[in-house]
Amino acid sequence: MKRILSVLIAMTVILSCSINASALIKDEFVDEEVVLRYQYATNVLSSISISSKTATCKSTVVGQSGVATKIVITQYLQKKSGSDWNNVQSWTKTFNQASAIYTNKKSSLSSGTYRTRTVAKVYSGNNYETIKQNSSTATC
Amino acid sequence: MNENILKQALLETADDMILKQYSDCENIDFIPTNSFKKKIDKLCKNYDKVSFKLTYTRARKAIVIFVAVLVIMLSSLTVGAVRDAIANFFVTHFSNHADVTYKEPSTKSNQYPKTIEKVYELKTVPKGFSLADCSITDASADTIYFSDDGQIVLQQVVKEKFNESIDNENSIITYETINGQDYIVQTSKISKDISFIWDNGEYVFSLTASLDKDSIIDICENLRIKK
Incomplete structure (x- = not known):
C-alpha cells in the first residue's frame, strides 16, 4: 500500500513538472483585452525607428495565401508614460490582398520612449480575426 | 509395543501428576x-x-x-509561457502563437548593424511572381511579391528590432540546420506557405513563400545585396 502510494505521488510530481504551461497569454496590452487568433494570418511584425525626432512606424502582416483576402491595419505610435502607453498618432488602411506592409511617419516628437502597435484585421471572405502586436521600443 | 504402551502410560500419569501439583492456580505466589x-x-x-x-x-x-x-x-x-532558446533566438510559445525575438550571443555584443545599411533582395524572382510592394526604413526592409495563387514576403530586420509573432496553432514550427545554417521553420497546415527565419550574421531575415521547401531554401541561401 505504501509502495503504491509512493509511486502515485512520484508520478504526480513528475507530471506536474512536465505540464506545458501554454495556457496563459502574455498580457502586453494595457488598454484592452487581448484576443489573439491566427487562423488567417501567418506572422506579424511591427517595427519603429527614430531619427532626428521623426518616428517611422512599420507594420508587416503576412496572411495565409489562398486564405486571407483582405487586411485592415490600424497602426498606433505610442509613447510611454510611467507604466502605461499612450497613443500619439494612429493610421488605418485597407489592403485587398493576402499580405501587406504599412509604413507611416510622425515628426517633431518630444523626448521619450516610443513603440509601434499594430492591430490587424485579417479577413477571409466576410470573416476576420484581430491580431495585435507591439514593436520593440525606440527612444527620442 | 510394550514400549509404546509404557510411554503412553507415563505421559498420562505425568500430566495427572502435574495437574495435581498445580491445580490451584490462585495459590501460586x-x-x-x-x-x-x-x-x-x-x-x-x-x-x-x-x-x-x-x-x-x-x-x-x-x-x-x-x-x-x-x-x-x-x-x-x-x-508563464514556455520559452525556447534556439540558436540566436528566443521563441516564446503561447496558446495560439509564438513570439520570436533575437538573442544576442554574449561573445558578439554590438557587432552588427544598428540600421539597414544594405538591402538584400532575391537573386532570382521565381516565375509567375511580380513585385507588389517594398518598404525600406532604418529598422527593416520588406518586399512582397505576388503570383496568381501565391506570395513571397521577404523581411530583413535589424537584429535588436526583430520581434515577430508567428502562428503556431495552424502551423508546425521546427528548428532545422540546413547546409550549416540554423533556421526556424514555420510550415502552414492550411496553406502552401512556409516561413524561414534566420540570422545571417548581420541581420535577421524572415522569408514566407508559397513554394516548395527546396525552392525556399535556395532563395534563403542566394540573397544578394541590392545595388
Whole structure:
C-alpha cells in the first residue's frame, strides 16, 4: 500500500513538472483585452525607428495565401508614460490582398520612449480575426 | 509395543501428576521481577506508539496527496509561457502563437548593424511572381511579391528590432540546420506557405513563400545585396 502510494505521488510530481504551461497569454496590452487568433494570418511584425525626432512606424502582416483576402491595419505610435502607453498618432488602411506592409511617419516628437502597435484585421471572405502586436521600443 | 504402551502410560500419569501439583492456580505466589516489569511497560508503550502511527500515517498520506495536487494546480497557474532558446533566438510559445525575438550571443555584443545599411533582395524572382510592394526604413526592409495563387514576403530586420509573432496553432514550427545554417521553420497546415527565419550574421531575415521547401531554401541561401 505504501509502495503504491509512493509511486502515485512520484508520478504526480513528475507530471506536474512536465505540464506545458501554454495556457496563459502574455498580457502586453494595457488598454484592452487581448484576443489573439491566427487562423488567417501567418506572422506579424511591427517595427519603429527614430531619427532626428521623426518616428517611422512599420507594420508587416503576412496572411495565409489562398486564405486571407483582405487586411485592415490600424497602426498606433505610442509613447510611454510611467507604466502605461499612450497613443500619439494612429493610421488605418485597407489592403485587398493576402499580405501587406504599412509604413507611416510622425515628426517633431518630444523626448521619450516610443513603440509601434499594430492591430490587424485579417479577413477571409466576410470573416476576420484581430491580431495585435507591439514593436520593440525606440527612444527620442 | 510394550514400549509404546509404557510411554503412553507415563505421559498420562505425568500430566495427572502435574495437574495435581498445580491445580490451584490462585495459590501460586507470583512476584514479577523488575526486568519483567520493565519489559511489560515497554511493550505497553510500544503498543500505544504503533496505534498512533497507524492513525497518523493515513492522515499524513492524505495531506501529502493534497499538497501534491495543490502544487500541481499552483504550478500550472503561475508558470508563464514556455520559452525556447534556439540558436540566436528566443521563441516564446503561447496558446495560439509564438513570439520570436533575437538573442544576442554574449561573445558578439554590438557587432552588427544598428540600421539597414544594405538591402538584400532575391537573386532570382521565381516565375509567375511580380513585385507588389517594398518598404525600406532604418529598422527593416520588406518586399512582397505576388503570383496568381501565391506570395513571397521577404523581411530583413535589424537584429535588436526583430520581434515577430508567428502562428503556431495552424502551423508546425521546427528548428532545422540546413547546409550549416540554423533556421526556424514555420510550415502552414492550411496553406502552401512556409516561413524561414534566420540570422545571417548581420541581420535577421524572415522569408514566407508559397513554394516548395527546396525552392525556399535556395532563395534563403542566394540573397544578394541590392545595388
